[in-house]
C-alpha cells in the first residue's frame with residue numbers, strides 16, 4: 001500500500017514538473033487582441049475605421065491621449081450581426097490601463113449605448129487618461145448588441161513616467177465636493193463588509209464554542225433536541241436579530257443624512273447621433289471581378305473607374321478590415337498608423353496615371369502585404385460568405401480626397 005502511495009506521489013510530482021516546464025517555456029506575447037480570430041468577411045463588411053489619429057504614442061501616468069477618427073457603418077451589414085441599433089463606442093485595452101475620460105460621436109458625449117444607422121459615416125473622439133505603466137495595444141472598438149465586439153485598428157501606446165499608485169481621477173459632483181474616483185468610498189465599502197462579516201462570524205462562534213456535530217446529533221436523535229438551546233441562547237438570538245435590524249435602520253438613516261442628494265443610475269440608449277454630411281463620390285468604381293490566391297498574401301481586383309469630377313484623380317489607397325494598402329507614389333501616411341496594418345507600398349495599379357474628368361478606365365489593382373496573412377484576411381476561405389468590402393481613396397493633384405466604397409464577391413484561385 002505504501003509503495004503504491006509513494007508511486008502515485010512520485011508521478012504526480014513528475015506530472016506537475018512537466019506541466020510547469022511546458023507552460024514556462026511557452027509564453028507567447030499577445031499582439032493582436034481578438035480581431036485576428038474573427039471571421040474575415042465580418043471584419044471587412046461591418047465597420048470601416050479611417051482617418052484615425054492618435055495624439056501621442058508615449059504618455060506619463062495622469063496624462064491624456066486622444067484617439068479620433070471616422071467610422072463608416074457598411075451598407076451590406078452581415079446577416080449574422082444584429083443591426084447596430086444599440087451599439088457602444090468602446091476601447092479595447094487589457095483592463096483599465098487607461099481610463100476613458102470622454103468619448104464622443106458626432107460631437108456628442110456618448111457614455112451610453114447609441115443607435116447607429118447603417119450606411120452612415122460618423123466622426124468619433126475618445127479621450128483616455130493614462131493609469132498603469134506599460135506598453136499597451138489600444139484599439140478603438142464598437143460593441144454591437146446581439147452582434148459582439150467589432151474591433152478597430154490597434155496601436156501600441158506606452159505609458160511611462162509616473163507610477164500606477166500616483167494615478168488620480170478627480171471628479172467634482174453637483175453637490176460641490178471634489179473626490180478621487182480611484183479611491184472614493186473605498187474605506188466605507190471595506191468597513192461595512194468587514195463589519196457584517198465579523199457580525200456573522202460572531203454568531204457562528206457563539207455556537208461553535210460548544211461541541212457542534214456528534215453530541216448534538218445524538219441528543220436530537222434521542223428526542224431531546226430542546227435541551228440543545230437554552231434560555232440564554234434564545235436571548236442571544238433575539239439580541240442578534242434586534243441588533244441587525246437596529247444597525248440597518250440607523251446606518252441607513254445616517255447614510256441618507258450624510259448623502260441627502262443621490263440619483264439613480266443614468267441609463268438608456270441615445271438616439272439621433274449626427275452623421276457626417278457626405279458628398280456623393282465623384283469617382284464611380286465598378287468591381288469587375290476580385291480574387292485572391294490560396295495560399296497567398298494578396299488580393300487582386302479588376303476595377304472600372306469613371307471620374308465624374310472635374311479634376312484628374314489617381315488611386316492612393318485601398319482599405320479593408322483595418323489594413324491600409326497605399327500606393328506611395330500617390331499618398332503617404334503621416335498619422336503614425338500601426339505598422340503591422342500599414343502597407344506603405346502595398347497597392348499596385350496597372351495604370352495609375354491621372355484619370356481625367358469624364359474618362360473611364362479599367363485597371364488591375366493588387367493589394368498585397370504580409371498583413372493580409374498576419375491578420376488572417378486570407379482566412380476568408382473558411383468563411384460562409386466570400387464577399388469583401390472596403391474603401392478606395394482617390395486623390396487629385398491638389399491632394400483633395402474622394403472616397404468610393406467597393407463591395408463585391410471575392411473568389412479564391414488555387415492554381
Ligand SMILES: [Cu+2]
Nearest residue numbers: 032033137154
Ligand atoms: Cu491589440
